[in-house]
Amino acid sequence: MDFTLSDEDRQLRDTVREFVEEVANPVWQQIEKDDRLPQAVIDRAKELGLFGLTIPPEYGGLGLSVVQKALVHEMLGRGPWGLASYVSVHTGIGCTGINLFGSKEQKERYLPKMASGEWLGCFGLTEPGAGSDAGNLQTRAERDGDQWVINGHKIFITNAPYAHHVLVFARAPKGISAFLVDTDTKGFQIGQVFDTLGHKGSAISELVFEDCRIPASNLVGEEGKGFDIAKRSLSEGRTMLSARSVGAAQKAMELAIEHGESRHTFGKALLDHQALAFRLAQMSARTEASRMLVYRCAWMLDQGSQAIRESSTAKFFCGEGLWQTVDDAIQMLGGYGYISHEYMIERIWRDARVVRVYDGSSEVQQILIAQRLRKGDVETHW
Ligand SMILES: Cc1cc2nc3c(=O)[nH]c(=O)nc-3n(C[C@H](O)[C@H](O)[C@H](O)COP(=O)(O)OP(=O)(O)OC[C@H]3O[C@@H](n4cnc5c(N)ncnc54)[C@H](O)[C@@H]3O)c2cc1C
Structure with a gap:
């Protein structure tokens, strides 16, 4: 059994470790005080390509293997978890749905700007009455002509206050389905932003959908497969x-x-x-x-x-x-x-x-x- 890391893997790990130890950890107290990640930290993460960890190279991402992504996340774990969470929600649960199930049009619209860090993504599954039992979610999506109309309420959604869009899960006629909702859409708003014990710098909040209309083409994957x-x-x-x-x-x-x-x-x-x-x-x-x-x-x-x-x-x-x-x-x-x-x-x-x-x-x-x-x-x- 060979546990050797390639030179490329080692260099990736060491670069992220250096970023965490020399850029992020020295400002951990400031992050705690402001509950905000300093722009210089976000900019350096962008330069390193960390916002495109999971995105294929044809859309501007790094296209890393899972082992390589794990190396990056292990190093991020050494630093403030607000930073790790900001990056990992965007690149992980914020991206996977689009990467694996998105249409060509969705990938072309979202992935390049997510890879550069210009657009931040988030993932809206949990509701006030559905956490561990997420399959019990009550947010609804009704079809109206060439639009979906979403109504409901999500809670504890990481990155939402800073996000450009959310991958939201709602109950449609054929079952739970996934939709991309840009956060400037009429009928969408950020509700309460919570103060948390840790994870300073990566805000979590409620999402409120009131007759929020999105194009039919924003359904991700098949209806009912969300x-x-x-x-x-x-x-x-x-x-x-x-x-x-x-x-x-x-x-x-x-x-x-x-x-x-x-x-x-x-x-x-x-x-x-x-x-x-x-x-x-x-x-x-x-x-x-x-x-x-x-x-x-x-x-x-x-x-x-x-x-x-x-x-x-x-x-x-x-x-x-x-x-x-x-x-x-x-x-x-x-x-x-x-x-x-x-x-x-x-x-x-x-x-x-x-x-x-x-x-x-x-x-x-x-x-x-x-x-x-x-x-x-x-x-x-x-
Ligand atoms: C900092 C933070 C960030 C988050 N970010 C996101 C996000 O980005 N997107 C998102 O969708 N959600 C997010 N969440 C929500 C998170 O995933 C839920 O809080 C989690 O799934 C638990 O759900 P709950 O809080 O409703 O607890 P509950 O489901 O009410 O559970 C309460 C307790 O009961 C236990 N429990 C429940 N059912 C059982 C059972 N059958 N047997 C034994 N024990 C049980 C649970 O383990 C837990 O300890 C975030 C939460 C936090 C705190």
């Missing part, structure tokens, strides 16, 4: 979120090592106390195991497998593992770990909490894993 588009979009997203969790866990561990070497108690460095050295070893073992799950899953996706159980396993294990590792790191920092806006570990803790909740919570992942196991998908053959 839920498949949503599931497909979320499935690759899970692997990317797992990669981001690995990056954050690695960063938390490095902060713990730095503090554990320099801080002394009872006449020796913290890490000279065996109990704390053991804790560090556990952080490392968990993070390494998580990383292996991510890259095996990414590799399987590159081979054309849907990796359904594997991506849920990665999301569940990496999300829970990150939470434990950040908590261990805070424990290593003692009181310093609990100080707001001064030590990065506290920000990582706030950012990391949500990974167990969104894109399919840890409970939902366990339900999916158990369902697959009961259908006979009990072992990964690769």
Whole structure:
């Protein structure tokens, strides 16, 4: 088995790592204070092509393999999650539907401007009464001549306040369907913008549709097939979120090592106390195991497998593992770990909490894993 990365992969990973460590991390406190990503950070991400990660080269994107995208997301995970979320919602769940199911006309209209970062995308699935149980969504789309008329309400939609358009899921006569709605369309408006525990800089908000009329040609894929588009979009997203969790866990561990070497108690460095050295070893073992799950899953996706159980396993294990590792790191920092806006570990803790909740919570992942196991998908053959 060969785990070697190509020179190109290594260069990609190192470039994004340098961007995160030298451009984004130095301004993390400013991002927290303003709840806004500095334009210089967004511009640098655009220069690096990060807004076109998932978009094919013919539409101006980087056209990366899934393994390469995972490398990028692992590095983004080392930085402020508002930035990671801004980029990954746009390039992931914001793009996949158009990439895989969009018409030629939709691809030509949206993808080049999304790849350059000129147009920001978002993904509107969750509703006040339909989160984990997204299939119960109540937003409606009725056909009226050569238009669709959308009515309903979405909630917690990342990037929406800054977005040019949303891929929205609504119940049409033939079932749940996906539609592209430009945010300047009459009848569409942004509702409440929420203040969140972490993820500063990437706003989440409500979307309100009141007799919002869009051209019939804005239906993405076939009418009634929208839920498949949503599931497909979320499935690759899970692997990317797992990669981001690995990056954050690695960063938390490095902060713990730095503090554990320099801080002394009872006449020796913290890490000279065996109990704390053991804790560090556990952080490392968990993070390494998580990383292996991510890259095996990414590799399987590159081979054309849907990796359904594997991506849920990665999301569940990496999300829970990150939470434990950040908590261990805070424990290593003692009181310093609990100080707001001064030590990065506290920000990582706030950012990391949500990974167990969104894109399919840890409970939902366990339900999916158990369902697959009961259908006979009990072992990964690769
Ligand atoms: C920062 C952030 C960004 C988001 N971005 C987006 C976005 O861009 N687009 C979008 O569409 N949505 C987005 N969401 C919504 C997110 O996907 C939902 O919050 C998530 O799916 C959970 O839904 P819910 O909040 O309604 O919780 P609920 O579904 O009400 O669940 C509440 C709790 O009950 C548990 N639970 C539910 N059912 C079961 C069960 N059968 N068995 C065991 N436990 C169960 C859940 O795991 C959870 O812990 C975002 C949310 C956040 C916080």
